[in-house]
Amino acid sequence: MCQTCGCGAVEGYAIDRIPAVSASADDEGAAPGTPTHTHDHDHRHVPVHVSLLDKNDRIAESNRRRFEAKGVVVVSIASSPGAGKTALIERTLHDMAGTFEAGVIVGDLATDNDARRLARTQAPVVQITTGTVCHLDADMIANAIKRFDLDALDLLIVENVGNLVCPAAYDLGEDARVVLMSVTEGEDKPAKYPTMFQRADAVVITKTDMAEAAHFDRDAALAYIRRVAPDAELIELSSLTGEGMESWRHYLDQRLKAR
Amino acid sequence: MHEVSLMATAVEVAEMHAREAGGTRIRVMRVRIGAASGVVREALEFAFDAVTVGTMAEGAVFDVQVVPTLCYCSDCSEEFTPASVFRECPTCGSFTADVLQGMEIELASLEVT
Ligand SMILES: Nc1nc2c(ncn2[C@@H]2O[C@H](COP(=O)(O)OP(=O)(O)OP(=O)(O)O)[C@@H](O)[C@H]2O)c(=O)[nH]1
Ligand SMILES: [Mg+2]
């Protein structure tokens, strides 16, 4: 479990989450002076109304403006650990070498293994090791991009820390958020981690070469995705065999053309 | 989720506003959390106790207001609160991605002395 965010606790809490939310939905507008609050003449009511993600959101907006000014398309990739983020990026860089200039930012709690794998493709790669923090935030991206020559890039791919919970809340300033789910991790991932999937621009089913061995129920998976993320682009591929890579490629091309 | 770091930010922002208002102690801290924000109320309450130790908010009443999710169905112009994580319009059965309300993660107000 992550010490900064306590994310390991979430799944435990989620069990009785729904009744807890609906039961409290009507304590709307609790008046100043809740029942447990003893009145004191010196009390001052201080309205604040500040989003707790305000700082991150502002840095993300500044990243976004910077990317726009430099003409770089930024795509972030999130998934549970091991769903195939690095493998997809490796394959993408390999297949598209020479067609456009791509760079990668890769986030992990520890090790630069992924960055070393990716650097073999000759693309510029920056590793962010987050320590105990289980997600990337906009400030980490702002620091990492200082190490790229953005003028020379067409595409920047950001691999988030393997985690389907916390990265959902943090805007990085990217143009598109891509969420992966592999055929080996269960068809109902979107229902279990709805916040992550609801914010996805594209959902990619990975490792399709293993679908049969995993008894992957494709129809059930597509139904879950459609219900949780009705507007997301849907792509199915295998980074190992290359099956389906052309629709991923098409998705990236559309993004690059739009800029 | 990252309830501990959110709470740390909340206390930091709260102390700043409390000081600006000339206060020395925060007695009540109110936050608004959207039901679809991904933040878990119990985890937040747990984090509050841990994070406020030694701050102006130690011992304060922590009041969490959960803001219900409100979705919009563009097929039938209906506003509705979804019955589950699936945002299914109760009128026409289509699924929507338009959320009007329920994503809030906000420090709402304080009572200071
Ligand atoms: N069969 C098959 N295996 C794959 C495919 N893509 C990835 N893998 C394997 O799955 C494992 C994890 O892949 P990674 O690309 O490292 O996954 P990741 O999401 O980057 O993992 P983290 O960064 O640790 O979260 C590796 O053993 C890969 O070889 C695929 O398309 N087919
Ligand atoms: Mg990886």
Ligand SMILES: [Zn+2]
């Ligand atoms: Zn976390």
Ligand SMILES: [Zn+2]
């Ligand atoms: Zn409808």
